[in-house]
Amino acid sequence: xxxxxxxxxxxTMAVQIGVGRDATGAMSFPIYQxxxxxxxxxxxxxxxxxxxxxxxxxxxxEEGIAQLDGGARGFAYSSGMAAIANLLLLFKQGxxxxxxxxxxxxxxxxxxxxxxxxxxxxxxxxxxxxEAVGRALRDNTRAVLLEVPTNPLLKVADIRKISDMAKxxxxxxxxxxxFLTPYLLRPLELGADAVVYSATKFISGHNDVLAGLVVVKDxxxxxxxxxxxxxxxxxxxPQDCWLVIRGLKxxxxxxDRQLENARTIAEWLVRxxxxxxxxxxxxxxxxxxxxxxxxxxxxxxxxxxxxxxxRVAEDVLRKVRLISFAESLGGxxxxxxxxxxxxxxxxxxxxxxxxGINDRLLRLSVGIEDEGDxxxxxxxxxxxxxxxx
Amino acid sequence: MKIGTKILHTGNEIDPxxxxxxxxxxxxxxxxxxxxxxxxxxxxxxxANPTRDALEAIIASLExxAKGFAFSSGMAAISSVFLLxxxxxxxxxxxxxxxxxxxVLTKLFSRLGIEATxxxxxxxxxxREAVRPNTRALYLETPSNPLLKITDLRAVSALAxxxxxxxxxxxTFMTPYxxxxxxxGMDIVIHSxxxxxxxxxxxxxxxxxxxxxxxxxxxxxxxxxxxxxxxPQDCWLLMRGIKTLKARxxxxxxxxxxxxxxxxxxxxxxxxFFPGLSGHPGKKxxxxxxxxxxxxxxxxxxxxxxxxxxxxxxxLPALAVSLGGxxxxxxxxVTxxxxxxxxxxxxxxxVTGDLVRLSVGIEDPDDxxxDLNSALSKx
Numbered sequence: 001x002x003x004x005x006x007x008x009x010x011x012t013m014a015v016q017i018g019v020g021r022d023a024t025g026a027m028s029f030p031i032y033q034x035x036x037x038x039x040x041x042x043x044x045x046x047x048x049x050x051x052x053x054x055x056x057x058x059x060x061x062e063e064g065i066a067q068l069d070g071g072a073r074g075f076a077y078s079s080g081m082a083a084i085a086n087l088l089l090l091f092k093q094g095x096x097x098x099x100x101x102x103x104x105x106x107x108x109x110x111x112x113x114x115x116x117x118x119x120x121x122x123x124x125x126x127x128x129x130x131e132a133v134g135r136a137l138r139d140n141t142r143a144v145l146l147e148v149p150t151n152p153l154l155k156v157a158d159i160r161k162i163s164d165m166a167k168x169x170x171x172x173x174x175x176x177x178x179f180l181t182p183y184l185l186r187p188l189e190l191g192a193d194a195v196v197y198s199a200t201k202f203i204s205g206h207n208d209v210l211a212g213l214v215v216v217k218d219x220x221x222x223x224x225x226x227x228x229x230x231x232x233x234x235x236x237x238p239q240d241c242w243l244v245i246r247g248l249k250x251x252x253x254x255x256d257r258q259l260e261n262a263r264t265i266a267e268w269l270v271r272x273x274x275x276x277x278x279x280x281x282x283x284x285x286x287x288x289x290x291x292x293x294x295x296x297x298x299x300x301x302x303x304x305x306x307x308x309x310x311r312v313a314e315d316v317l318r319k320v321r322l323i324s325f326a327e328s329l330g331g332x333x334x335x336x337x338x339x340x341x342x343x344x345x346x347x348x349x350x351x352x353x354x355x356g357i358n359d360r361l362l363r364l365s366v367g368i369e370d371e372g373d374x375x376x377x378x379x380x381x382x383x384x385x386x387x388x389x
Numbered sequence: 390m391k392i393g394t395k396i397l398h399t400g401n402e403i404d405p406x407x408x409x410x411x412x413x414x415x416x417x418x419x420x421x422x423x424x425x426x427x428x429x430x431x432x433x434x435x436x437a438n439p440t441r442d443a444l445e446a447i448i449a450s451l452e453x454x455a456k457g458f459a460f461s462s463g464m465a466a467i468s469s470v471f472l473l474x475x476x477x478x479x480x481x482x483x484x485x486x487x488x489x490x491x492x493v494l495t496k497l498f499s500r501l502g503i504e505a506t507x508x509x510x511x512x513x514x515x516x517r518e519a520v521r522p523n524t525r526a527l528y529l530e531t532p533s534n535p536l537l538k539i540t541d542l543r544a545v546s547a548l549a550x551x552x553x554x555x556x557x558x559x560x561t562f563m564t565p566y567x568x569x570x571x572x573x574g575m576d577i578v579i580h581s582x583x584x585x586x587x588x589x590x591x592x593x594x595x596x597x598x599x600x601x602x603x604x605x606x607x608x609x610x611x612x613x614x615x616x617x618x619x620x621p622q623d624c625w626l627l628m629r630g631i632k633t634l635k636a637r638x639x640x641x642x643x644x645x646x647x648x649x650x651x652x653x654x655x656x657x658x659x660x661x662f663f664p665g666l667s668g669h670p671g672k673k674x675x676x677x678x679x680x681x682x683x684x685x686x687x688x689x690x691x692x693x694x695x696x697x698x699x700x701x702x703x704x705l706p707a708l709a710v711s712l713g714g715x716x717x718x719x720x721x722x723v724t725x726x727x728x729x730x731x732x733x734x735x736x737x738x739x740v741t742g743d744l745v746r747l748s749v750g751i752e753d754p755d756d757x758x759x760d761l762n763s764a765l766s767k768x
Contacts, residue, residue, distance in 0.1 A: 009753035028591035208411040249715045253636035332632045370391035
C-alpha cells in the first residue's frame, strides 16, 4: 500500500494498518508469539532482540496508532492504566500536575494513592474553564492532564488554549482521548504533546481485550517514553496487539453507528419526564457543544443522565435487558454504568457530590444495536412500572 | 428485534457461568465426565465444543434455521453438505458458481458417482429442464460469483418442493444481514464465513444452517463423523467478526454503489456488474429477496491486455484472492477464484480475461476512487 499516507482519511489508514507489511503478503499481519530473536551474527541485529524491547506485531500497532494521531511515535501497554502510569513516570519528586477534576476514577486513584506517595503533587480543576487551569499552574508544574470530554460528565476542555498556555512555560499537555479516538479528535494537531488511550474501549471496540496506547508528538519525548516502556516493561502481548489492530480496522464504521445512536438516545432522554438532566456534548444546549464541534469531528458515544433519586437509578439498572449493566465502555454492545459506585468509587464522596457524580447519575456507553431496540429497552427500564417476568 | 441488533444479541453471546460478555475460548479436546452411566453436555470437541456451540446457535438464529454448523472452511461446509448425497444422485447447480464448488463437484464428487449439471439459474425453465428423476438437490449462489447474476429464490424453492428435492444456497455474498434464504423456503444455507461474516481476512471458516430438525440431524451426523470442524479460537474470532457485520456491510455497500456508478462512467470500462445498478437485469428480483446489493462489483475493461496492466497498477486494494474483508481486495477470476473451472466452461459463462472482481472494503470511497482513477488513467 503505497498511496501517500498523509493524504489519506483516518478511516482508510485504520483499515490498512499492517497491510503489505509482512513478507508473505498476508493481509493480516502475523502474531509474533515470540520472546527472543536470533542474531544474524555477533554485533548484528535484525532490529528485534527481545519482545519487551520490540516485537513486530506490537510495532505494527504502535506505528499504526502514531499514524492515526499524527504523532512521531506510538507505544502499546498492557492496559490503559499501564499507559497512564508509564507516562506519569516521566515526572519526579517535587513535580506538580494539573488534572481534570472529574476524570476516570482509575487515573485519580493512581495519582492520589501511588504517585503522590512518590512525591508528586496534583491539583484537580474544572478544565472546561481555561482560567481555572491557568490559576492552578505553578513553577514546579510539569504537565496538564486532560480528558476530553471528561468521564463521566462529558465536559469539554479547550485543548488549543490550554496547550498554548502550557507551552509558554515548558509544561506538557497530555490528553486522554479514550472517548473520541483519533477518528474524531486529534489532540496533537491542537497542540497537545502526548495522547493516551485505554484501547480497551473504542479503539479495540469489542469488550474483549485490555490495552493501553500512548502517542507522542515529537521524537525527543518519544525516546524518553520508549526508555520507560522498555524499562518498566508493561508492554502489550502480541496476541492482544493483533486483536487491537483487528479492532482498529472497523473503528470508523463502529463509531459512525455509535454516534448516530448516541445522539438519538440523548435527544430522547431529554424528552423523558423521569430524566432530570442529560449530559451529552452533541446536544446544542450542552455547554461544551460549540467548543467540541470546533475541535472534533463528532461528539462521541458516551451519554450521562440524572434521574430523580437513587431508587429510580437502581430500578433502571435492574430492569435493563438488552443493555448490560457492566463497567467499561466503548464496545459494540451498549453498557450502562453507575459511576458513583463503579468507575468513580475511589473518589471522596463529598467531592463526587460537588461535581455532580451523585447516586442519581447513570452513564451509557452506546453501542451499535438498532436504535429503536435501545430506545425500547430504556423506555421500559425508565417507565417506573413493575418488572415484567 | 431488528436484524442489526440481533447480530449482537441472539442470546448466545454471554458466558452463562461467569457473565463474561465475550464467550470463552474452550481450547479443550475432551471433557471430564462425572459418571460412567451418563455423559455431560460435552464429551469431545469434534462432537461439540461450547465455543463452537455459541457460534452455531448465533448463525442458526440469524438465518432463522433449526441448527447451525461450523466447519474448518467454506469448502469444508459445502463438501460436508454434498456428503448428504449417494452414488447415483444428481445435482443441478448454477453455472457461474464459485470455482472451488465447481471443482469439488466435477473432480471429487463425480468420482463418488454424484453427478452435476450446470445451468443458468436466472431462468427457472432451464433449471426445470435439467431436473432428472435422480436429481436430489438444486445448488445456487445469488448474487452469483463473479458475475452477480440473480436467481429468484421463491421460484427455486417452489420448484424444489414440487420435485421433492433439496434447495441449497451459498449465501456468502449477502450474509443473513441482507438475505435470509430460509424465509423463502430454501432448505440449507451455506457460508464461506472467511468472507463477510468473519470480515477481516484473518480466518478460514465455513458455516451451514439447516431449515428443519430432520435435515439438521443428518448434517450433524456428517459433521461429527467427517470431522471438518472449526477450532475454538477461530469460532471465537468469527463471533467477534459477526458483531460488526451490520456496521461493516453498510459501509461496504455504500462504497460499492459509489464505485459501480463511477466505473460505469469510465471509457476504459466496458461493462459493470452490480445488482444495485439501475440497468442490472436481476435488480427487481434481488430487491424482492435481499435488503441491499452487497459489496462486490465486477467489471470488464476494453481488452485483456488493459486489464492486466490495470491490475498491475492498482495500489490501495490488495491484489489477492478472497473477498468480504474490511480491506479492499481486487482479483482476477480467470487465474484466481475460477481457475478451477474448465476453460470452455469459463468462456461459456463469461468469466474471461477482461473481467475484474472488486471486493469493496470499508476504506473511504474517495481514496479507492482516487487509486482506481490513477491506475486506469495510466493504462
